Amino acid sequence: MPKKPRVAAVKRQRVDDQDVPLKHGKAEDGAPLCFHSPASLFESLIRPLGTEEFFRDYWEKKPLHLQRSEASTASCYQSLFQLSDLKGLCSQGLEYGRDVNICRCINGKKKVLNKDGRVNYGVLHKDFVRNKATIQFHQPQRFKDELWRIQEKLECFFGALVGSNVYITPQESQGLPPHYDDVEVFILQLEGQKRWRLYSPTVPLAREYSLESEDNIGKPTHDIVLQTGDLLYFPRGTIHQAETPVGMEHSTHLTLSTYQNLSWGDLLLDVFPGVLFDRSSTDVSLRQGIPRRLLLGSSEGVSGRLAAALRSLADQMETGMQELRSSHLSRDFILSRLPPHTHTQQQHTPLGKLPALEDTVCLRFKDHLLITVEPSPDRTDEATELVVFVLHSLKNQRESHMMGGSGDEEEEDDVSRGVRFPLSHLQALQQLQRAERLALADNNSKLMAASLSTLMSHGFKSSKQDFTFGPWTVTAAKNHIMKSKDIERLAEEMNMPSLPEMLFGDNVLRIQHADGYGIEFNAIDALKRVNNMEDAVKVACAQEWQESRVDSEHSTEVLRPYDWTYTTDYRGTLIGPTAQIQVSQTSERIDMEKLKAREQIVFFEEVLLFEDELHDHGVSMISVKIRVMPTSFFLLLRFFLRVDGVLIRINDTRLYHEAGKNYMLREFSTRESKIAELKNVPAAFYTDPNEIAQHLTLRLTECDKLELPVTPPPTAGSQDPQ
Numbered sequence: 168m169p170k171k172p173r174v175a176a177v178k179r180q181r182v183d184d185q186d187v188p189l190k191h192g193k194a195e196d197g198a199p200l201c202f203h204s205p206a207s208l209f210e211s212l213i214r215p216l217g218t219e220e221f222f223r224d225y226w227e228k229k230p231l232h233l234q235r236s237e238a239s240t241a242s243c244y245q246s247l248f249q250l251s252d253l254k255g256l257c258s259q260g261l262e263y264g265r266d267v268n269i270c271r272c273i274n275g276k277k278k279v280l281n282k283d284g285r286v287n288y289g290v291l292h293k294d295f296v297r298n299k300a301t302i303q304f305h306q307p308q309r310f311k312d313e314l315w316r317i318q319e320k321l322e323c324f325f326g327a328l329v330g331s332n333v334y335i336t337p338q339e340s341q342g343l344p345p346h347y348d349d350v351e352v353f354i355l356q357l358e359g360q361k362r363w364r365l366y367s368p369t370v371p372l373a374r375e376y377s378l379e380s381e382d383n384i385g386k387p388t389h390d391i392v393l394q395t396g397d398l399l400y401f402p403r404g405t406i407h408q409a410e411t412p413v414g415m416e417h418s419t420h421l422t423l424s425t426y427q428n429l430s431w432g433d434l435l436l437d438v439f440p441g442v443l444f445d446r447s448s449t450d451v452s453l454r455q456g457i458p459r460r461l462l463l464g465s466s467e468g469v470s471g472r473l474a475a476a477l478r479s480l481a482d483q484m485e486t487g488m489q490e491l492r493s494s495h496l497s498r499d500f501i502l503s504r505l506p507p508h509t510h511t512q513q514q515h516t517p518l519g520k521l522p523a524l525e526d527t528v529c530l531r532f533k534d535h536l537l538i539t540v541e542p543s544p545d546r547t548d549e550a551t552e553l554v555v556f557v558l559h560s561l562k563n564q565r566e567s568h569m570m571g572g573s574g575d576e577e578e579e580d581d582v583s584r585g586v587r588f589p590l591s592h593l594q595a596l597q598q599l600q601r602a603e604r605l606a607l608a609d610n611n612s613k614l615m616a617a618s619l620s621t622l623m624s625h626g627f628k629s630s631k632q633d634f635t636f637g638p639w640t641v642t643a644a645k646n647h648i649m650k651s652k653d654i655e656r657l658a659e660e661m662n663m664p665s666l667p668e669m670l671f672g673d674n675v676l677r678i679q680h681a682d683g684y685g686i687e688f689n690a691i692d693a694l695k696r697v698n699n700m701e702d703a704v705k706v707a708c709a710q711e712w713q714e715s716r717v718d719s720e721h722s723t724e725v726l727r728p729y730d731w732t733y734t735t736d737y738r739g740t741l742i743g744p745t746a747q748i749q750v751s752q753t754s755e756r757i758d759m760e761k762l763k764a765r766e767q768i769v770f771f772e773e774v775l776l777f778e779d780e781l782h783d784h785g786v787s788m789i790s791v792k793i794r795v796m797p798t799s800f801f802l803l804l805r806f807f808l809r810v811d812g813v814l815i816r817i818n819d820t821r822l823y824h825e826a827g828k829n830y831m832l833r834e835f836s837t838r839e840s841k842i843a844e845l846k847n848v849p850a851a852f853y854t855d856p857n858e859i860a861q862h863l864t865l866r867l868t869e870c871d872k873l874e875l876p877v878t879p880p881p882t883a884g885s886q887d888p889q
Contacts, residue, residue, distance in 0.1 A: 198812060198842075198850060199240040202316065203783045205324035205534070212353070212398065227351070227372060227402045230365055230389055235396035239846065244357045244396050246849030247314060248307055248333045250419055256310055257288040265570070268303040269294050272341040272408075275381055295335070295417075301342025304333040306569045307421075308505065313851035314421075315565055316508040321423065323534040328504055329425045330569040334409075336361070337417050341410040346378045350424035353400050356393040358419035359411065363399060365389040366406035372430070373404035381408075393420070434496065441492045444542075446480055492540060498558060501537045506563045529604045535560040538596050555588040555596060634770040636795050637826055638681040643772035643793070646673035661694060667733055667779035667787065670694075676774045676791045677742070678800070678822075684743030684876055686822070686831075688791040688804055690776035693737040698730040732808050733779060733787045738820045738835050739804065743876075748831075753872035757823045757832050762801055770795040785809040786854075799825045807856040814841050815853060817860050822873075831873040838863035 201211040210218050213233065225231045235241070261267055263281040269291070270279050280300050282290060294300045308314040308331055321329045330350075335358075336342050347368060354363070364387035369379065384406050392412065393399055401407065403426070411418040447453040453476060461469065483489035530536065536559045543552040588596065599605060631644045649657070649672035658666050671690055679685035741748050773792035780786055789806040804820040816839040824831040840863045845853070852858040 199235075199237075199243040200317070200850065202320060203811075205320045208317065208320045209324045213400075225400060230399065230401040230405065232389075232391050232393075233398040233400075234394075235398070237396070239850070241394075241396035242847070243850040244355055244421075246851040247317075247355070247421060248304070248311060248357055248419065250335055250358065250417060252311075253291065253302070253304075253335075254288050256304075257286050257291065259310065261286040266305055267291070268305070269298075269300045270303060270342050271298065271300045272344045275344050277342075277344055277378075295337060299337045299340040301337075301340065302333075302335040303342065304335070307331060307333050309566050309568060309570070312508075312855060315505060316854065318423070318568075319505040319508045321425070322504045325425050326500070327425050327429055328427070328500060328569065329423060331424070332422045333357075333419065334422065335417060335419045336409075336411045338411050338415050339413055341408065343408065344378055345381050345384055345406055345408040346376065347373050347404050347406045348424065349373050349375050349403050349427055351400075351403055351426045352405075353398065353423040354393065355421040355423065356395050356397045356399075356418070357421055358395060359415045359417055360395075361393050361409050361415075361418040361420055362412050363389070363391045363393060363407060363409045365391075365401060368402075368404035368406060371404050372402065374428070374430070379406050429496070434493070437493050437496045438491045442480060442484070442489055446483065446489065450479070452476070497537055497539060501535070501558045501560050502563065503568075504535070504560050504563060505565055505568050506560055507532050507535055527604050527606045528599070529602070530599050532559070532561060533600060536600065538593070538600060540590070540593065553590050555590055555593050557586040557588065557596060559586075632772060634795060636770075636800060639685070639800075639824075640677075640679050640681075641770060641772075641793060641795060641800070642675070642677040642679070643774055644673065644675050644677075645774060646671065648672065657691065657694075661697075663694075663697070666694065667777040669775075669778040671774075671776055674774050674776055676772070676793060676802075678793075678802070679742065680875070682743075682876065684741075684748055686739045686748065686873070687742055688737075688739050688774075688776070688802075690789075692740045693735050693776055693789055693806075694733065696735040696737040697733050732781065732810065733777070734808055734816065734818070735789065735806055736818060736835070736837075737789070737804070737806070738833065739822070747876065749874045749876075750833075750871050751874065753832070753870050755832060755872065756870060757801075757821055757834055762823075766796045766798070768794050768796060781810065785811045785813075799823065805856060809853060812842055814839060815845070815859055815863060817856060817863060819860075829875045829877070831875070833871045833873055835867075835869045835871075836865065837867040839866050840864050 199211065201207040206218065213221050213231075216231070216233070221231070262285055263269070263283065267281075267286050268279065269281050270277055272278075280294055280298060291302065295302055308318045314331060318329045318331060334342055345366070347370070366379075366384040366387055369384075370377070391399065409420075443453070458465065458469070480489065484491065536557065539556050539558065540553055541556055543554045631642070634641045648654075648670050653672065654666055654670060657672070658664070675687055675689045677685060677687035679687075741750075771792070771794045773790060775788070775790045778786065778788035785808070787806075787808050789804070791802065791804040793800060793802040800823075802820075802822040804822075806816075806818040808814075808816040816837070819834075819836050819838075821834045822831055823833075838860060842853075844864070845859075845862060848859070848862045852862065
């Protein structure tokens, strides 16, 4: 390979004046990435460029270099993946080839340095330092929540799979030889600097990956050094190579890729069999037999006959008389994409009890749902029947995203069939998909209710678990959200214009003694404590939020000050028919160091009580989880509030009890910080309560001792009640 010119590590301008525009932009409100919608996320990635300008001038046409100078973007990008993350990830059973590749470009050729089996961090680091090898980490969204969040939103935006790889390359080293890809590429520079050289495509918008000899690619059309926070886009087919320049300890970049095999040609290959099948049912000329001996090589007159048939098909399609149905592309996308980014798996399940005719209903995760009409897979002696399938990605496994087959053929086959309906349900299902909210009484009620019942039964299973710990019984119950009429009744009782979008009124986690007393945690009692905090968050979006709920009969009848964030200082509900737990303040604290000791967890459960997305301006949620060990149990009730651009608040209630003691310890704490006070905290932490909690300011701590009733011993001759 020819000797590469050295590039100074501080270089900021382009080498030449080619047509890669250098754009500058500043994030708004200190938030580099905006997750309000798929479109807003993409626009925040390519700012200051607009989406329309990007697709008009750059998409599939030419490269784009976006330079970011603000520290917030650099910090945000660094938090997505760093070299220092590898040590912890290696403890999760990574394997060479599947999860990690070790490679280096030597004399224009790729040399793979993979070992066999699992990745050992010490060996990996040795290859990185001594052999100057590049670490290629496959599909990190399987492990990194923020990348899951980004890629899931981008898959909604593009309507296509979005994969990713992380490349970590040491100083003066190059991982891959010149090559081109069959995907659209977005490069995010996460750490350090990297020099990129781009060359004119030999195969524009290539359909396949291919290496290219440096002797055949000519001079680079673009020579760019990316710094942390920069973004580089180039179309598929663009020949490229990249190296870490002198003066940089290492470079880390993230490659986001999309639009593999999604050309017009691919679409034509996908829809044409269905078009031909449908047309053949009405056009007798397409059902006539082919000439004798055609299969033996006699093809005279065939081209003209086929051309005429294609012209007829084209005319039908152009006039809209021929319906186009994707056969495989749509199905493959829905069944292979990431599931929705949520905090708990329970949020993927259908919400609400089976609908009644007086209910108003809505569909969640619409971007993850596909309604398709296909021939019935059932084999019968009758003519082929068309049926409706509702496919969704809620059961997709994040851990297998972009990694090939799951290996579980039975589960994969079950999911791939989706939810099947008779063709008569198509209109009702399409109404559900189009409408924000739909009153069953105003539509085709019976079909709509039947469709919803089938959809909900397909995905949700209620559960109830009991576990015995000495004289205690721990009960964790999970159910659907409350029925519409019950929600309306509860809102009226509480004088609240609206309740959280996802209210699990029948969910409960209960700890009850054999004598009847105990403590439980439920959503309704948690909501009764809303607005008991001293302040309520008031931001610009509060008015917009209320206007979006004008259809509620209570939306204009606020009988007392209303906290639209549902902030609650709920600490549990004491239960017991006669004997009651006595609560008093105490200076005794829960021994958190003792809880860190390794002790077998014999029971664990987490229950979501409610959640609301604050009209896409953040999240308000409360959940409770418990773990039981042989000598104690520990419970955490956590209320988490994030108002985008305003604040983050966490109210925690911890409950601890040791076997043999006649009391429990309960600690309540409030942590809160304005977003402006968190400017040095990676933005990726904002969505993770466990990560952000340690960065929030402690505002309040209160500790209680919950003394258990003393049960007198039975007297002689006493009998149990009959």
